[in-house]
Amino acid sequence: MRKVAIKEYAYCLNHTPELAYHYGNTPFWERKIKGESEFLLSLSKSIRTYDEAIGYAPNQAFIGGISLEELEAHQTPWYQNPLKDVSRYGTFGEIMPEDEFLGLMDICDVFDIIWLEQSFSKKVEDKLQAHPLMNSSILQRLEKGHIFEEIEKEIREDGAVPLYSGGEIVGCCRKAHEFDECLSSYVLLENIACKAGGVLALLHLLKRANMKPEEVDFIIECSEEAAGDMNQRGGGNFAKSIGEIAGCSNASGCDIRGFCAGPVYALVDAAAQVASGVRENVVVLAGGALPKLYMNARDHVKKGMPALEDMLGNFAVLLAPEDGESPVMRLDAVGKHSIGAGASPQAITEALVYKPLKRIGLGFLDVDKYAAELQNPEITLPAGAGNVPEANFKMIAALAVMKRELDKAGMTDFIKTRGMPGFAPTQGHIPSGVPFIGYACENIKNGKMKRAMIIGKGSLFLARLTNLSDGVSFMIEAPSPAVEEKVETLTKEEVKNTILEVLADIAKSLKGANAK
Amino acid sequence: MDLQNQQRVKDVVEKYGAENVIVILGSSDPEGAEIYAETVTNGDPTYAGPLAGVPLGLAVYHIFEPEIREEVDPAVWEEQMEMMEMVLDPEALSQAVANMREQYSKYTLE
Numbered sequence: 001m002r003k004v005a006i007k008e009y010a011y012c013l014n015h016t017p018e019l020a021y022h023y024g025n026t027p028f029w030e031r032k033i034k035g036e037s038e039f040l041l042s043l044s045k046s047i048r049t050y051d052e053a054i055g056y057a058p059n060q061a062f063i064g065g066i067s068l069e070e071l072e073a074h075q076t077p078w079y080q081n082p083l084k085d086v087s088r089y090g091t092f093g094e095i096m097p098e099d100e101f102l103g104l105m106d107i108c109d110v111f112d113i114i115w116l117e118q119s120f121s122k123k124v125e126d127k128l129q130a131h132p133l134m135n136s137s138i139l140q141r142l143e144k145g146h147i148f149e150e151i152e153k154e155i156r157e158d159g160a161v162p163l164y165s166g167g168e169i170v171g172c173c174r175k176a177h178e179f180d181e182c183l184s185s186y187v188l189l190e191n192i193a194c195k196a197g198g199v200l201a202l203l204h205l206l207k208r209a210n211m212k213p214e215e216v217d218f219i220i221e222c223s224e225e226a227a228g229d230m231n232q233r234g235g236g237n238f239a240k241s242i243g244e245i246a247g248c249s250n251a252s253g254c255d256i257r258g259f260c261a262g263p264v265y266a267l268v269d270a271a272a273q274v275a276s277g278v279r280e281n282v283v284v285l286a287g288g289a290l291p292k293l294y295m296n297a298r299d300h301v302k303k304g305m306p307a308l309e310d311m312l313g314n315f316a317v318l319l320a321p322e323d324g325e326s327p328v329m330r331l332d333a334v335g336k337h338s339i340g341a342g343a344s345p346q347a348i349t350e351a352l353v354y355k356p357l358k359r360i361g362l363g364f365l366d367v368d369k370y371a372a373e374l375q376n377p378e379i380t381l382p383a384g385a386g387n388v389p390e391a392n393f394k395m396i397a398a399l400a401v402m403k404r405e406l407d408k409a410g411m412t413d414f415i416k417t418r419g420m421p422g423f424a425p426t427q428g429h430i431p432s433g434v435p436f437i438g439y440a441c442e443n444i445k446n447g448k449m450k451r452a453m454i455i456g457k458g459s460l461f462l463a464r465l466t467n468l469s470d471g472v473s474f475m476i477e478a479p480s481p482a483v484e485e486k487v488e489t490l491t492k493e494e495v496k497n498t499i500l501e502v503l504a505d506i507a508k509s510l511k512g513a514n515a516k
Numbered sequence: 517m518d519l520q521n522q523q524r525v526k527d528v529v530e531k532y533g534a535e536n537v538i539v540i541l542g543s544s545d546p547e548g549a550e551i552y553a554e555t556v557t558n559g560d561p562t563y564a565g566p567l568a569g570v571p572l573g574l575a576v577y578h579i580f581e582p583e584i585r586e587e588v589d590p591a592v593w594e595e596q597m598e599m600m601e602m603v604l605d606p607e608a609l610s611q612a613v614a615n616m617r618e619q620y621s622k623y624t625l626e
Contacts, residue, residue, distance in 0.1 A: 346599040384548045391544065391603065398602035411602070 004271040005326035006476060007281070007318040008211075009438040010204035011063050012093035013425065014101045014197055014312040015053040018164040020293030023189060024309070027294050043297050046307040050097045055082035058376045058423040059311060064091030068439055072421050078378055079306055092438050093204040095311075099165050101196065103128050106171075107141040108196045108245055113188050115154065116163070116171035121145030133203040137247060145171075161185040180230040190290045191238075194225045197287025197314035198242040205283065205316035206246065217279040219243045219253035222266035223286040224428050227255075242285065251283075259463075260373070260432040262286070263315070264456025264472045267434070270319050271329045271474075281320040288312025288427050295426060296383035303382045313430035317437055327444040327476050333360045335455070335473030343469040349395045352455050352473040354403060364400035367418065367475070369443075371436035372396075372455035374424045388431075392455070393419030432456040433473075440476045452476045517555045522565035525556055529572055535623050539576040540584055544604055546612040549578055553613045557620035573622030578613040580606035583625050 021027055021043065030037055053059060057078045061071040065086060075081040088094050096104070103124030106114045116124070125142055128134045151172050154160035160172035173192070177183040198221060206213055221239035228235035239253030258265040263286060270282040290312065297307045322328050335352035342348075353370070357363060370393060377387040397414040400406035406414055424431035433454035440452035458470035517525075529537055539556045543549035551561060556574045560567040577584050580601070585593070617624065 342596075344596040344600075345603075346596060349599065384545060384551070386545050394603040395599060398599045401602060402599055408602070 001275045001331070002277060003322035003480065004274045004319050004329045004331065005322045005479065006329060006437060006441050007320045007323070007326050008205055008209040009318070009441065010093045010201050010208055010316045011090075011435060011438060012197070012200045012204055012314050013053075013059055013062055013095045014098070014193075014200070014288065014314070015048075015050050015095055015310060016098045016101055016193075016290075016293065016312055017047045017053075017307075017310040018098055018167075019189075019193065019290060019312075020297075020307070020310045021047060022164060023161070023186065023290055024293035024297070025291040025295060026297055028186075028291075039298060039301065042301045043294065043307055046297070046301050046305070048306050048308070048310055050095075052082065052306070053310060054088060054095050055084070055086050056308075057081070057083055058378070058421075059095060059425075060086055060090060061423040062313065062425070062435060063089070063093045063095060064438060065089075068420050068423065071423055076378070079308060092208075093201065096200060099124055099170075100127050100131070101193075101312075102163055102165065102171060103142055104196045104200060105192050106143055107138060108199055108241075109192055110141075110241075110244075111176060113174050113176060113185075114163075114171065114192060115151055115160070115174065116143065116145045117148050117151055117169075118145035120165065120170040133207060138203075138245065141245070159185055161189060177229070182226075182229050182233045191225050191227050193290045193312060194223050194287035195238055195241055195245075197312050198223070198238060198285050198316070199245045199287075201285050201287070201314040201316035202242055202246045202248075202283065205285070205318055209318050211318070213243075213247035214250050216243065216248040216251040216281060216283055218270070218273065218282045219248065219251050220266045220270050220282060220284045221253065221255045221286060222257070222262035222284060222429060223255075224257070224259060224262065224289055225287075238287075239285075242287075243283075248283075258456070258470065258472070259458030259460060260428050261456035261458035261470050261472050262429045263432060263434045264454060264474065267317065267319070267329070267454075268331075268334055268472060268474055271331055274319050274321060275331055281318060283316055283318050285314070285316035286429055287314045288425075288430065292427055296379060296385075299383040300379075305382060308376070308379050309426055311425040311427075313425045313427040313435075315430065315434055317434070322479055324479050325445075326479060327441045328479050330360070330475040330477050333357065333362075333475050335453075335471070337469060337471040339468060341469075343467065345395055346399065348457070348469050348471055349399045352457075352471045353396055353453065354399055356473060356475070364396065364403070364405045364414075367451050367453045368449040369420060369436065369440065369452045370396055370418055370455065371420065371433045371440070371452060372473075373457055374420070374422045374431040374433065374435050375426050376422045376424060379426050380422075387422065389419065389422040390415065432458075437476065444476065444478050450478060517552050517560070517565065517567075519565040522555065522560060522567040525572070525574075526566050526570065529574070534572055534574055537574055538625065539574050541576065541578045541613060543578070543609065544600075546605070546608045549609050550612040550616055552576075553616035554620065557616055571620065573620060575621055575623040575625055576613060576617055577625070578606075578609045580604075581610045581613065 160174040163171040173189040175185040219239040226234035236255040256266040266284045333356040335356040372392040375388045393415040397411040443449035455473040
């Protein structure tokens with residue numbers, strides 16, 4: 001079995017406060033049930049500007065604008081201590097503003113679902129033309145747009161949902177069926193936003209990998225959205241639809257779902273395809289979850305904070321056969337939470353961390369960094385959900401104590417050195433371990449780290465099919481040292497003697513043949 | 517406490533009677549544990565769910581409180597709870613729930 005290299009990675013955010021304000025589930029249902037309530041009024045005053053969003057330290061850490069060490073050292077609360085001199089672009093990707101993202105959604109729409117107003121479309125086209133990754137084949141998908149009256153009529157009479165920029169209606173997302181809820185304007189908006197985020201991450205990945213889109217063999221998409229119609233509401237296929245926009249004409253693809261653990265499942269699956277030789281290179285990617293925007297805004301507003309959940313998160317990772325330079329995924333130590341494993345945190349941590357380590361003769365202290373559920377605590381703590389990554393690191397440390405691999409007194413140090421601050425937006429599948437893959441690979445390549453464990457966990461009960469817990473993990477390590485083949489060299493004299501011996505043998509055999 | 521769980525608690529109480537129901541919480545933060553405990557004793561403090569203005573006064577405990585812990589098989593406790601005992605703050609969690617119980621519960625295990 002071949003080893004699998006993590007060749008490249010890209011991480012992007014889309015700052016989408018107006019989509020959040022209108023279509024994040026919390027404000028959306030508040031408006032539907034109570035109208036323009038007190039909460040919505042307060043929320044409208046808590047919205048961040050684009051400059052505030054790109055100056056927010058965890059956002060810069062997500063796109064590689066600052067390191068995790070810099071984030072950890074940065075004064076908290078992060079939202080009150082913005083970074084200075086920040087850029088839209090980081091090492092791993094970018095933070096795209098909302099108007100350009102609406103344009104990208106129109107680019108990603110192949111069924112005339114998204115309508116933009118003409119002057120807005122032109123403005124966005126000009127901006128996207130300046131984008132380093134938007135080539136002509138992508139930009140030609142942007143429509144010239146519609147007159148405002150047409151958009152207004154679609155919203156008023158045909159169930160389209162309005163799209164806003166600067167508080168004004170600048171377009172709409174139309175429904176695709178008279179009564180099919182799976183093709184309603186809201187669901188299609190959610191899916192096209194997810195698709196557009198996936199496209200952005202893929203474009204950054206291809207650039208980072210210096211790879212032509214045609215060179216991609218297979219794409220696995222692993223968000224938490226469901227694309228389909230009422231007869232097959234989760235039919236898919238986001239993956240191919242994303243590859244199509246990016247020009248990956250030789251790739252095929254499919255979607256893998258597993259709630260927040262989806263990306264880690266997808267990576268293990270993709271790695272298995274590469275290791276077995278079925279595919280040469282596979283991209284795992286996902287766009288963000290529009291309904292989760294402003295999910296905890298009620299608590300943020302109540303506590304006088306800015307509404308921090310205005311970012312759609314997306315990522316892409318490229319796997320290929322081991323090349324001797326890129327860090328590798330260790331496939332003999334994949335953590336599995338089996339159906340019979342149990343739902344207690346202890347059982348889950350044992351299945352995902354202890355057992356895979358034990359299988360290959362390693363211990364808790366052999367892993368430099370653990371990455372699980374990397375939600376930004378500044379978002380979750382005010383909502384009463386605790387510091388999720390810290391809770392995970394505490395659980396791993398506590399299990400290490402129980403297994404007698406760590407003294408109880410060493411727990412605090414273990415948590416500090418082998419954990420990390422949460423820096424991902426609360427986008428379900430996005431925080432689950434994968435945001436650290438980029439940092440893990442960079443640190444392994446520059447010799448700062450030997451081994452990292454990426455852990456995905458999912459809340460299956462949300463679908464009301466089972467109360468089982470879920471999770472999956474894998475480790476990233478440095479590539480195997482290149483094996484130098486020992487070549488025996490021959491001297492000129494030895495070659496000469498060998499040739500003479502062969503010629504003498506031939507001469508003898510010829511003599512013998514003549515005698516007959 | 518989400519609206520569905522509030523309804524489930526309400527239904528169970530209607531079926532079996534408040535004096536026959538004990539709520540055991542496993543919340544990981546004291547603030548959350550306090551809100552859960554308040555909801556099943558004095559009613560939903562957010563006035564959003566089926567228990568808004570419904571003071572059930574149920575006997576409510578956190579799993580870490582001695583009354584519950586002593587009932588658990590030590591082997592099961594070791595397998596299911598020991599790790600979380602190191603991770604969480606059992607004292608603060610127990611105190612948060614006990615405070616609500618002392619103020620609003622009409623029933624206890626005694």
